[in-house]
Amino acid sequence: MLAITIAIAIGIALPMETAINSRLQTTLRSPYFASFISFLMGTVFLTILLLVTGHSLLIPAGFIAHNPWWVWFGGVLGVVYLTGNILLFPKLGGIQTVLMPILGEILMGLLIDNFGLFGGATHAITALRIIGALLMIAGIIFAVVLPERARKDSYQGTAEKDTQVPYRGLWQLLGVLFGTFAACQTSINGHLGHLLHSPIQGAYVSFIIGALLLLILVLIQQHSLRLPTGAITHNPWWIWFGGFIGAVFVLGNVYLVPIIGTGLTVVIVLFGQIVGGLVVDQFGLFSAKRNPIVPLQIVGLVVMVLGVMLIKVF
Template sequence: MLPLILGVSVGIILPMQTAVNSRLRTVVNSAFISSMISFTIGTLFLVISTFATTGSLFVSKTLLVNQPWWIWIGGFLGVIYLTGNIILFPHLGSVQTVIMPVLGQIIMSMLIDNYGWFFSPASPLTVIRICGALLVFAGVFSAVALPGLLQTSKLKSVSAKAQPTTSSWLWRIVGVLTGALSAVQTAINGHLSVVVHSAVKAALISFLVGTVALWLIVLLKERKVLFNNFHIKATVWWNWIGGIMGALFVCTNAYLVPIIGTGMVVVILLIGTIIGSLLVDQFGLFASQKNPVNLLQLLGVFIMVIGVGMIKLL
């Protein structure tokens, strides 16, 4: 029960991190630079945490040589997921940019559990688990998409930009794939935590790889970073804690995967994420716009909880 509570709790952090980073984006005038700063701060936080808990920041040469190459790319997959959402938004709109990756996360996490990929604890894909996963997705749909769809007469009206049918489906496939990569990142970081004997150090490695990747993306896209153009005086202290929130999120993921498996981690984090999103909307946390929660969204959370119960029962 404790891992489930921990997973939901850290899932609540994720939408709050998004709200914080969105505010930081208005300060630096760039989504990529905002993400880069967030990852950099998170990496520095994890450097301190890793040294405090393990007394070392490095891994042995033997570990580098003997472990499979993919064990080190979790942070890069995280950047792909983050960048993918930024790219998807203008093509799919806010609702489908959430729904398509979630679908990819659920499908891939179930496959990882079934086959024990990436050394994740194996759990056979039973009919009950499949039904539970479908209920989790239905709950996400009810909480995220259904309220908006009921207020519109056409599905395309909730998209930020209408696209031809073929193009729309291609972008939806990209969304599913980015979500699948997010589930792979979760499994990889879970195994990495076992290999390095520390969830904190695993999170540091993941964040460091992601930070380097984001710095390269920013330098290639923006050409240069002009810190004097940032509106630093317009910030408050919490504008800078998004990276710490993300670090706690990744660290907890790495800790939980070896205990309860990738699939369970993904779905309980989804519950936490939806709950956190509703809290942000209901109370307008971190200077977000208030959007009162409705019964459909609460019903969605309840359906997700039932789905998780079914998955847990195997």
């Protein structure tokens, strides 16, 4: 029960990080720079946590040589997933940018469990687990997709047009692929934490790698790390602390995967994300646009709970 509570809690926190980083992105006028700051702050937080708990900041001697190469790719996949969503948004719009990666994340989570990929325990795919996954996707459609489409119809008098973007089907497949990367990142980071005997150290390594990649990306894009004039003095203090939430999110995933498996971690955290997203929308937290909860979204949450129960039990 503790693991389930942690999974829901970190899932609820993630949309709050997204809202904070969205405000940071507006301030810095660069999604990559905002992501780098977020990763950097998360790295600082995890560094302090390691020092306070008496863990080493260094990887044990011989660890690199005696473990598979892919254990270092959690941070890389995290950056690819983040950058991929930035690329998807103008091509697919907000609705499908949410739905396609989630579809890939759920499916890949089940496959990782079924085959015991990335050093994880095996949890065979059953008919009821598949039904649970389908209920999760249906719940997300009720909770996110349909209400968002209704808002777009209300504001614009028309739904998103599918014919305006060339190769739309390819972008949709890429969205699903980026979602599989997110599930692989979760599993890899969990296994890395297990190998290091420290979830904190596993999360720290992932953040270090992600921060270095984003640093290179920012320097290529804008050739400096200079903050815009007034970025610090003309904004609320909290815009710089989204990375702390991100660090807790990754740390939670690293802790959970060896205990409950990748598939269950993914679906429960996704449930928490939808709940957290609705809370942010309902109250307009962190300068997010306020969108009151509608009954259809409650129905979606109930359907998602049924899906989680089927995946968890069976």
